[in-house]
Amino acid sequence: MNVPAAWYLVLAAVLFGVGAYGLLTRRSALIMFMCLELMLNAVNLTFVTFSRTMSDVAGQVTVFFVMVVAAAEVTVGLGIVVAIFRRRSTTSVDELSEMKG
């Protein structure tokens, strides 16, 4: 018998928390993107877990689409990081403060 769904759900909650903490505290835009991937993976794990407990493949289809959107998001996001680095020679989000009032 497989382990209960709650174990995987708690694991996903912990993974989401770690990713959120990294996103809030790290300053390199690249590391922040990686933490975003951690949070997306936590949500994917939740979707797959509920897909198993409810015997419905719709959760897995959603994970499939989340992966596509994540790939697109990383592509555009890293393009923006490269463009910013060309102008400012930094990837630290602290130094991008022109909009500060």
Next chain:
Amino acid sequence: MIATAYSAGAVAVFVTSALLIVVGAIGVITVKNPVHAAMSLIMTLFGVAVAFVAQSADFLAAVQIIVYAGAIVVLFLFVIMFLGVDRREGVRVEPLVGQRPLAATGVGIVVLGLVALMARSHWVTGAMSVSTKGAPLATGSGNVSQLGTAVFTTYLYAFEATAALLVIAVVGAIVLARREHSLDEESA
């Protein structure tokens, strides 16, 4: 006690995936070198893939390895090497006073709230999906055919939209990352 209630194999798989996920995730947020962070990210992604296989999502586990570990992390590494930002970021310095305790408090509240929500609610009612008539999800190639049938019938429009999204993302990335002086050369 646990081993008597659930099969030892399932528990071992869960512990393996949990260790991979948590150690990798903590590695991502603590190491200084971005290359090492990308390696830790791969570890977490493999752990999630193990959890997918354990929950009869075989196709998604393969996609997880191919797309995430194979494509996205390589893209990260490519940008890290391309920009030459693999020098160390000062993890010890804390420019905003109190940012980390505040972040830890907020994240702790969110995680504890999620766990409390799970402990107090009954989301899994035992009601099964009508599409599979309560049968458990297929594993192996059966999972691929189930997922493929769903994607190409019920979710066909969403699937077509992802094709447009990927094209837009690729064109957008090229426009963003193109060098500025190429514009001047074209106009000159």
